[in-house]
Amino acid sequence: MGDSIGLIARLNSIEITGRSIYVLADILTATSQTYTGNIFIGDATYLNKPRTLGFLFNGYREYFEYQRGALVSSIDYLNTNPMYIRTLISEYPSVVFNGSVNDVIVNTHTLLVAAIAPSIASAASSPPAIVYGEPVGAIAPLYSVNSQTAINHSAVPASSNSQYVGSISIVGGAATYSSQIYGAASMTASAATSGGVVTFSVWDPVAAQAVNFILPTHTSNGEVQLNLYNGNSASLAIYGSSNYANNSNTGSASNQWSAPTLANALGYVAPETYQAPYQASPSIAFTPSIVDAGSLREVIDFHADQVQMTANERALIAAVSVSAPVRAEIVRSRSVAANALVSKDGVDAVCTVDSNGDMNCGDN
Numbered sequence: 001m002g003d004s005i006g007l008i009a010r011l012n013s014i015e016i017t018g019r020s021i022y023v024l025a026d027i028l029t030a031t032s033q034t035y036t037g038n039i040f041i042g043d044a045t046y047l048n049k050p051r052t053l054g055f056l057f058n059g060y061r062e063y064f065e066y067q068r069g070a071l072v073s074s075i076d077y078l079n080t081n082p083m084y085i086r087t088l089i090s091e092y093p094s095v096v097f098n099g100s101v102n103d104v105i106v107n108t109h110t111l112l113v114a115a116i117a118p119s120i121a122s123a124a125s126s127p128p129a130i131v132y133g134e135p136v137g138a139i140a141p142l143y144s145v146n147s148q149t150a151i152n153h154s155a156v157p158a159s160s161n162s163q164y165v166g167s168i169s170i171v172g173g174a175a176t177y178s179s180q181i182y183g184a185a186s187m188t189a190s191a192a193t194s195g196g197v198v199t200f201s202v203w204d205p206v207a208a209q210a211v212n213f214i215l216p217t218h219t220s221n222g223e224v225q226l227n228l229y230n231g232n233s234a235s236l237a238i239y240g241s242s243n244y245a246n247n248s249n250t251g252s253a254s255n256q257w258s259a260p261t262l263a264n265a266l267g268y269v270a271p272e273t274y275q276a277p278y279q280a281s282p283s284i285a286f287t288p289s290i291v292d293a294g295s296l297r298e299v300i301d302f303h304a305d306q307v308q309m310t311a312n313e314r315a316l317i318a319a320v321s322v323s324a325p326v327r328a329e330i331v332r333s334r335s336v337a338a339n340a341l342v343s344k345d346g347v348d349a350v351c352t353v354d355s356n357g358d359m360n361c362g363d364n
Helices: 057-063 120-125 290-319
Strands: 014-023 027-029 032-041 066-068 071-073 085-091 094-098 101-103 110-117 129-132 144-151 167-171 173-176 180-183 186-190 197-202 211-214 217-220 223-226 228-230 235-239 261-263 341-343 348-353 359-363
Touching: 014 027, 027 032, 032 085, 057 085, 057 110, 071 211, 085 094, 094 110, 110 120, 110 129, 129 144, 144 167, 144 173
Parallel strands: 014 032, 027 085, 032 094, 032 101, 085 110, 094 129, 110 144, 129 167, 144 180, 167 186, 173 197, 180 211, 186 228, 197 235, 235 261
Antiparallel strands: 066 071, 217 223, 341 348, 348 359
């Protein structure tokens, strides 16, 4: 399906059967959509046509972007380019995938699926439903998935708890690059074989809402638990951040889970821890002992002595001088010879040096 279906006038329903079914454009029906075969989600470039924005995205994005209480639904898409989004809408509704759902190009396309009842009364008589009969993304993960069962917003606002209607069921779980969001009154997950594992996994470790279940809660044995039910005695594993841990549906009843496996996103890389380089023979190692304390004191005293001796030597050198009973200074005077030592009181003194290097001074 390489072009829009329901753009001018919606079909009542659509049923597609084939070994491979390529959904490359948006699809709108009044009632059911049923796909039997391996489903691949993509865009018109698969047929060498230009990639275009799906005709349903802008008109129905409010069914996928909203806040209800503390729970938030959002749309994640590649490079923030909505042309990578495929939107399937059924009004009066059900959307059923009787086969695996995968991306045409790994980690590229976002799938939005909504089954929307026209009123509260119709939602009660014919609850909206979305069914994934086989795992999502097991062969080629989608970029993200957002699945919603709801009532038309003209009758009930998205933020109202009355929007908790209908059901979502999935077999085997889902694998995406970024987020997975499921909004309904209840959700049932089953393993491919009874007693097997249901796995919800994302690759991106920084996905804001990795696996988010927008579901109401029930009380079991005094505990508030999400309406995420176990379909066939399966085990539950979630890789990526998830709100499931806040109100896990854990217990011994047939539709409850044993303790789930909750782990990081598959692309998570643990930060490196610093490890000091190994030293076979450290050159200096002090340990707090009496012997080492004494040795350290000896080193300190030795250096203190060296500093004191140096200071004393410099003091002695600085103190060497030649003095006479009368302090003299060299001055230039017309009344005495240029090389005479003249005392302060004007008396000249002439000094000579003999062959032994001794200096002798006497009055002129």
